[in-house]
Amino acid sequence: GDSVTQMEGPVTLSEEAFLTINCTYTATGYPSLFWYVQYPGEGLQLLLKATKADDKGSNKGFEATYRKETTSFHLEKGSVQVSDSAVYFCALSSRDDKIIFGKGTRLHILP
Amino acid sequence: KAGVTQTPRYLIKTRGQQVTLSCSPISGHRSVSWYQQTPGQGLQFLFEYFSETQRNKGNFPGRFSGRQFSNSRSEMNVSTLELGDSALYLCASSSVTVNTEAFFGQGTRLTVV
Numbered sequence: 611g612d613s614v615t616q617m618e619g620p621v622t623l624s625e626e627a628f629l630t631i632n633c634t635y636t637a638t639g640y641p642s643l644f645w646y647v648q649y650p651g652e653g654l655q656l657l658l659k660a661t662k663a664d665d666k667g668s669n670k671g672f673e674a675t676y677r678k679e680t681t682s683f684h685l686e687k688g689s690v691q692v693s694d695s696a697v698y699f700c701a702l703s704s705r706d707d708k709i710i711f712g713k714g715t716r717l718h719i720l721p
Numbered sequence: 722k723a724g725v726t727q728t729p730r731y732l733i734k735t736r737g738q739q740v741t742l743s744c745s746p747i748s749g750h751r752s753v754s755w756y757q758q759t760p761g762q763g764l765q766f767l768f769e770y771f772s773e774t775q776r777n778k779g780n781f782p783g784r785f786s787g788r789q790f791s792n793s794r795s796e797m798n799v800s801t802l803e804l805g806d807s808a809l810y811l812c813a814s815s816s817v818t819v820n821t822e823a824f825f826g827q828g829t830r831l832t833v834v
Contacts, residue, residue: 646825653725653811653825699764706777709754709813709823711764 612637612704616712619697623690624720631685631715633674633700641702643667643676643683644709648697657685657698692719723748725814725826733832739800742829746793746814752776753795754823755787758809767810770795802833 616633623629635643642661646654658667663678672687683700700712726745734740746753754777755767766779770789787797793814799806809830813823 651827653727653827654813655825656822659822707769708766708777708779709756710766711756713763 612702612710614700614702614710614712616700616715619716620718621715622718622720625692626689629687629690631698633683633712635681635702637702639705641704644701645674645685646699646701690719692721695719725812725824727812727826727829729829731830733834734802736802736804736833738802739798740802740831741796741798742810744795744812744826747824750814750816751793752815752817753789753793754813755797756811758811804833807831807833
């Protein structure tokens, strides 16, 4: 079945460092791809999405490009802030309209 | 525009009891999905309702059930609670399908003792 694999955390970076969180997927067909973020005590918020190959999703300085050839959707940010500390989930929408999530990557940003 | 509202935020129940959680989607959204989040299993899909019909179901035992009302509000019920049912239960609403965008509520934290 469809699945999402993302890098294990936690990831600890200093403020203003470059961030990459790797995500690869297995799916039938051409799913939409998402990154969700969960702040402590909160539900999930959609960070960005891409619906077809080569699309780039971007929001709040975060970017991810839908790479069909490598089945990847890596999340990047050029300069992280303390406020970016959260858990990040890579996800896809399956053909039967479920969202399949990765395990999540906890990100700690040190001032 | 009000977001997705889940009630209650926290619940403590005893093994063997049953529980009902509620979700009010964003106005105009007709699709409501439920997910269980645990440290060990991550986020797992429970079921999805669209216009009062269950459109999709995950791999959970029959103790987990749900329904959707004509105003799109949804409830999920867990009967004969087990310790392993302790989790954060998240509800998501979408206008039509999750391919557009799913908006999540803050969740209901269920603790079974």
